[in-house]
Amino acid sequence: MTQSPSFQTVMHDPQWLAHRYDPGHDAFHLRHVSRARRAAMPFLTDEYLGSDKPLILRRVDAVEHAPPASPIHFIFHSAYCCSTLLAAAFDIPGTSMGLKEPVLLNDLVGWRHRGGGGAQVARVMDEGLRLLARPFSAGEATIVKPSNIVNPLIPAIMAMRPDARALFLYAPLEAYLASIARKGMWGRLWVRDLFGKLLREGMLGALGIAPEAFLGLTDLQVAAAGWLAQQQQFQSLAGTLKQRVATLDSETFVDRPYDTLDALGQFFKFELDPSAITAIINGPVFGRDAKNGDAFAPGKRAADARSGVALHAEELEKVVVWARHVADSAGICVALPQPLIR
Template identity: 45%
Template sequence: MYPGNTFDPADASWLAHRYEPVRDQLLYRYVPRELHQNGPFLTDELIGKQPEHVLDRETALAAARGHAAPLHFIFHSAFCASTMLVRALDLPGAAMGLSEPVLLNDVTGIRRRGERTGPDLARLLDHAMALLARPWSPGESVIVKPSNILCGLQRPMLALRPDSRAILLHAPLRTFLASVARKGLWCRLWARELLEGLLHDGLVELGFQPADYFRQSDLQVAAVGWLAQQRQFALLTQHFPDRVRSLDSEALMADPARVTSAAAAWFGLPAERFSNHAALTRHSKSGQPFSTGDRAEEQAAAIAAHGDEIDKVHAWAVVLAERSGIPMALPYPLLR
């Protein structure tokens, strides 16, 4: 329920949604807890008509200081049930899950445009995390699942938050390729947009020249994007071995209740309270009932329609991974 004209920047229901760098201002939108469950991501499509308020950054930070909750992350490389997992970690009294807050995307855009660099960029990233870490109620943690366009900021985020932990969630490459193929033209275009961003961030080190990508198929481009993200995850396990755990979507979907409990325990939450969350039985995008069997059927249909292309690109990518020292399976798994 909207609380009249009352705006409280210490109240996490007022989401720090966007950052405007010229005026150095934050745009807040009123997003009560129940609204988070109505859509996959915290985009304007979900919250764009909610009441808003604008506040300068220093005032916003002053209001957030002293109200920080424990902050943890789910870093993901797409099509791996990450939205389901962050939804399943939303439990009043224990934790709140934030799915792809746009504020962090704004920081990525500012970095890519060169508007902030070095300490100024680090300060802005630190402030964005502080604003997202406002607790919903006493004793709750905040679990943020950033968009995967933040791949280049994952290491700085953990460096700036030495008490934070992360889960590195990914789909196996074949599953990832099947998802791109199944979702059609828009997703093949998304794969090219993803690679464009990864190239801009300097995260693709596979020995290709820029013109080479024009000669690659859509699924090859998707595989390059997957490999670049997998390489970043592997580096995170090297830099933060005590603070990150890896997880693949097949393990998650094989036993969602067990994995969610393990994820809760990793984030310091009461694991026994998370094993029967309703989010584990709903499609994360549509909200309709959904099971592991439904996901398997989708994957089987994609393989039946595009299996030859998927097999060829997968074999090609495995060779690239071997030559580049990128592990297909990450160390430090969440499930032992």
């Protein structure tokens, strides 16, 4: 008979990913995921992890045997802005490990929406962050890229980790809307789902759009409103958190990948060797589509963007004008302050 591993063994083995939290049983679900598998997956979700049964540990047992907290930083984003690629680029053994959308944080958002008490959610989030930041080697930093549905929890996350720094990554308005448009029905359904979540979080009120007007918005107006709400949050938090936050737009990242990795490494409190940065940019991470692993030829992203704009040019032009008017009225910057690189 195979003997189950001890709590101590499991919690000191970073291959046991803290994957889910079950508030009904006050338990963490862990999945055994090697570093190589994590790097190969676009997201740490059930879709990619497969159907293996998780190891379920009571929260108190997991936390009691977990190692001390390690350095952790964050890439928060507003979607469709190359955040998966950037997180993947920070899988640098001995320096950092990028975690792409761990579901545990999504579970806490869902629990909160179902009525989870603020103090309870905060406690589990603090403990969950500790479990996520178990490095594969001593001294490694963990770079967490949550799903953007976790963004309402940013103030609490940053308060719990006063040494953490955060990058706010976003696509320029026109590029974001073009991405949604060319994804067809699924992109339009996604932005409406996001709109509903942002509405529930009270993040749409600052836009000055009357609630009775919501049903009259087109799909791309809904997309623009969601983009503006997230942009307003990032702008406000940059002013509050000051030097702990830097901002970056996806076009700057794509145009200047070396400068981005160099500056972000320093911002996250470690320096990357120039040859290491060059190897990352010339390696497989930048040579494949971060979402599906397909070969990503130079210029393909720009060509896809141009085709999306051309196909939906009239609608995009009108919605961009409308969104900029909303932004001006609400005092929202379409280009965020505190850029990572200038």
